[in-house]
């Protein structure tokens with residue numbers, strides 16, 4: 001087989017990212033836009049040792065699940081990957097995606113429940129982060145082209161809320177009239193509180209005086225009275241981190257206010273808030289069901305963001321403690337508790353791992369532990385400390401099935417049994433899926449291998465041992481850039497530059513080693529990795545247990 005060879009073949013199923021999978025004499029080819037069951041002519045575009053990529057030349061038998069994408073940019077934009085699939089097929093694909101990792105990585109004999117989908121799977125996003133760039137004297141904005149850093153000019157997005165689309169249109173128009181602001185502009189972030197009917201606009205720029213921005217903010221608020229917060233965020237970093245440290249309030253207040261299920265929330269520019277409001281209710285309802293609260297339980301909510309799940313659960317529990325690493329999010333969470341008159345909740349700004357360690361050392365045993373970590377999942381030490389706390393239930397909310405499956409395997413081995421797995425579609429039209437899992441203590445006759453008593457004396461583990469064990473989890477082998485590059489090439493089929501790996505490591509605050517071929521001065525400005533490469537590098541860093 002070689003590049004451009006064409007084959008008549010039938011699509012069997014999908015990859016993790018939703019590409020169609022065909023086999024030619026057993027050799028797998030991944031085809032963008034091809035649906036399961038479709039017979040098509042495909043032409044090879046790229047070949048690797050064990051797999052390849054192909055493009056559709058002609059679909060002969062189109063699937064009844066094929067749809068005309070409602071967004072004209074769908075084929076080029078990296079934002080949505082599944083607009084060519086009916087929504088029913090998207091849900092089927094997502095369930096299978098979770099099932100595959102449960103079978104393969106978690107190795108659990110469990111059937112994943114059907115995905116809880118939404119009624120109208122468009123215009124649902126309450127947050128847009130749009131890159132802006134000046135090129136050849138013109139201002140461009142939109143989304144990144146698939147596998148690239150190029151911007152595709154976008155006017156309307158099919159998954160952002162209508163209000164965000166309307167504000168974005170005026171932001172573009174007003175910016176085009178003010179070329180003095182173009183040079184430093186990097187991104188515009190727009191957040192929309194659906195129930196609160198408020199909007200926040202954040203201009204993210206290199207260092208820039210606020211006066212011209214203030215004038216723009218005033219004009220924007222005049223056009224859209226629902227905008228109650230306009231900020232200038234200063235970001236002079238050279239990596240892919242979107243928001244900088246410094247924030248200047250241009251107009252209104254520094255947060256917006258939203259409501260959900262009778263609770264009200266303050267959301268600031270930097271705090272995490274679920275992006276699909278109708279489905280957030282479904283997600284939290286599912287988490288509540290998993291917690292099985294009767295009103296007498298103490299609950300630990302690790303990775304709590306602005307405290308939404310904590311406050312949601314507090315109405316059904318005796319006490320909830322929420323842990324979050326981002327300081328402004330914890331400030332919002334405390335304010336949210338106060339404003340909602342909820343007194344049985346406490347919020348603590350801490351790294352989840354450090355807090356879990358303290359709870360174990362103090363011998364506290366919450367009845368239920370809920371975790372909702374970022375995509376990288378929970379560190380192994382967090383899972384072990386959770387098990388040491390011996391809760392009756394663990395509720396795991398996850399936005400990455402791969403890391404979820406890895407963590408479920410660890411918890412299973414430590415004595416916690418997965419009871420059910422419920423995916424919820426928080427991101428229609430994209431290949432991402434959220435999942436809620438209930439785990440509970442295995443029956444008394446089964447072994448819990450890490451439940452130990454701490455302290456001095458026979459049969460007890462001295463507290464010093466914890467630190468020693470934590471040390472043992474650090475990667476033992478010095479992982480080289482070459483190993484990271486080889487892993488990425490084998491898994492993703494593309495190469496990444498050493499400088500990109502270094503950039504991501506730096507942005508994550510990881511230790512840097514001397515690069516033997518580093519140069520003092522660059523001949524040309526350094527390029528930045530595409531979003532896809534950033535993900536691949538982070539995945540490799542996770543694989544080698546560097547993060």
Ligand SMILES: C[S@@+](CC[C@H](N)C(=O)[O-])C[C@H]1O[C@@H](n2cnc3c(N)ncnc32)[C@H](O)[C@@H]1O
Pocket residue numbers: 272273274302303304305306307308309323324325326329350351352353372373374399
């Ligand atoms: C997926 S969000 C969940 C937020 C919240 N549960 C919600 O539904 O809105 C993950 C949160 O974990 C926080 N986080 C990331 N790393 C953390 C760490 N090491 N310790 C504590 N919180 C962390 C992030 O800031 C983010 O708010």
